[in-house]
Amino acid sequence: MSTLFTNYARRSVHLVRGEGTRVYDDNNKAYLDFTSGIAVVSLGHAHPSIVDAVKKQSEKLWHTSNLFESPEQEMLAKTLMKGTPFSRAFFCNSGAEANEAAIKLARKHTGKQVIITFEQSFHGRTFGAMSATGQEKVKFGFGPMLETFRTIPFNDSRALEAAVDEDVAAIMLEVIQGEGGVNTITPEFASKIQEICMANGILCIVDEVQTGIGRTGSKYAYEHTVLQPDIMTLAKGLGGGFPIGAMLGHEKLAESFGPGTHGTTFGGNPLAVAVAQTVVDYVFEEEFLSEVERKSTYLMEKLKDSLANNHIEILGKGLLIGIRCTDEVTPIISIAEEEGLLLVQAGPNVIRLLPPLTVSEQEIDEAIALLTTSMRVPSQ
Incomplete structure (x- = not known):
């Protein structure tokens, strides 16, 4: 009998x-890992530069309270914000924590409570992030959710217009819904969100926990759209396997997150920051990002050719790719594992491919x- 809770279908x-x-x-x-720990191991397993960064930092300082200044956090923040509209950062330990921070900041800054989110979205499993998530299976059995989220269909401009009123603080979305089926925002819907936010003084929160840090072939997925987010959240690939999350925001929001408004014991600790700095120094190189785009094109074309007779649809961007099938994909994923290929689902009928960004042809x-x-x- 296991000593662990059975909350994972291991x-x-x-x-x-x-x-x-x-x-x-x-x-x-041996297995080919096309899960990357669910978009986490961005530079692959045991990358020498990351191993070296952990070794060097572990001999200096593992932890210090956020009561003290951190030049290393400052440097990482500047690297993440270069070329973006953001000027402030908050470091935490996970994507759910980053999204909780974003929800708190949006409500505190605007003085409003309602946040619009979308069906099939996934923002985390803490109570606020779970309430924001647009999948009932995540919420089942936990009683009433926070009532200040309005969840509407994705890519539905009419539903969005109908949901907006004077109580709305923010619109929160993923540019590509990774967990919810590899659903990509349409250009028209992105334009509508931007228009509504600008016209009504509504904040735009982009959840880049899965799509950020080079996963889609750019630093951040929102760069493929017209969206101009006020707040962005990061995690997963940022640490290359080491737990770290981040929330980036506009300068106008800084006064709303003063001393005592939010905090974390372990967030932005020296080990995590050293690893994350190593990751972004690699990934944010223009040549590296171009390689991700090239490998994405290669992978998608090969998939279309090889699976042409399987009645499938190829979804996604960069190295966040979905294969939508007509039937449930659990048996396929099990067979692939036996063959030596690790995959993950995105809903019942979508296979998600998330290889390390360093994957070879x-x-x-x-x-x-x-x-x-x-x-x-x-299937058996």
Whole structure:
């Protein structure tokens, strides 16, 4: 009998080490990891520069209270904000924490309480973030949610217009709904959100927890749209495997987050900041981002060619890719795992591909061959 709560539907594989795109179980079986810990291991497993950053920082300082100044946090913040409309940062430990901070900041700054979110969205499992999430399965059994969220259909301009009134503090969205099915915002809907925010003094919060830090081929996914967010949240790929989250915001919001308004014990600790700085120094290089876009094009074209007869639809952008199937995909993911390819779902009928941003063309070819084989094997 396990000593752990059963809140995770754990797979039976016990992974013990990794290198780049490959991980190995306790029987030394190798797997191509096209989950990246769900868009986390952005530079692959055990990247030498990240290992070196952890070693060096661990010999200096692991933790100090946020009561003290942190030049390292300042440097990381400036790196993240370069070329963006943001000028302030708050560091925490996860995407859910970053989204909680964003919700608090939006309400405090505007003096209003209502935040509009979207069906199939996912913002986290803490109570505020769960209330913002547009998936009932996440909320089931926990009683009444916070009542100040209005959840409407995604990419529906009429529904958005109808939801807006004088009580709305912010509109909160993912540019690509990763967990909810790899659903991408349409240009028309992005324009409508921006128009409504500007006309009504409503804040725009973009949740880039899964899409940020190079995942879509740019620093941040909102850069592919006309959106001009007031607040942006980050986590997952920011730490390359080390827990860290961040909320970035406009200068106009600074006065609303003064001393005592929000805080965290471990957020922005020296180890996390050292790792995150190493990650963004790599990922934000123009050549690196161009490579992500090139590999994305290669992967999508190969998928379309290899799966042309499978009645599927290819979704997403960069190296956040979905394969929408006509049937449930759980059996395919199980077969792929047996074949040596790790995948993750995005809803019942979408396979999500999230390889490390450092994945090679050869590894893409291997993964597609394994996936093609898995989709041909009849489920048991």
